Amino acid sequence: MNFITVSSFDNYIDANIILGKLQHEGITCFLRDEYTVTIDPILTNAIGGIKLMVPEADAQQAADLLALFDKERRKHMECPNCHSHNVEYISNPQKSGNWLSAVLTFLFGSYAMSIKKVYHCFTCGFEFDELPDAPSPAFSPN
Ligand SMILES: [Zn+2]
The missing domain is CATH 3.30.70 (Alpha-Beta Plaits)
Structure with missing residues (x-):
């Protein structure tokens, strides 16, 4: 197969x-x-x-x-700014990026792991760390 x-x-x-x-x-x-x-x-x-x-x-x-x-x-993913559902959980290297972390990442590859992940709204561009009042799927009644 x-x-x-x-x-x-x-x-x-x-x-x-x-x-x-x-x-x-x-x-x-x-x-x-x-x-x-x-x-x-x-x-x-x-x-x-x-x-x-x-x-x-x-x-x-x-x-x-x-x-x-x-x-x-x-x-279950809604932008708190514009209430769009066009939201993705993405890596955001720019946010953690300053010259020092860039150098450290270059010298010690493992620092790449500190890349921050954020929710990004593709409708208004708003970024946020936590979903507002999002029920955890594990505790969802459905
Ligand atoms: Zn938005």
């Missing part, structure tokens, strides 16, 4: 959540490079993250499900 990459992740938690959801939908899938990324996150960018692999025949269905999951996820 021929497997292809339908998505990639920079941490194993997100990767495993999506993996479990796809398996729940009856799609055969697995993660590639999960352990490499978990053991050595520095390599994540080099190898392209944790890759979600599905059989070529199921790729379209998997892509449709991923789009659906993403839509569901966005419902």
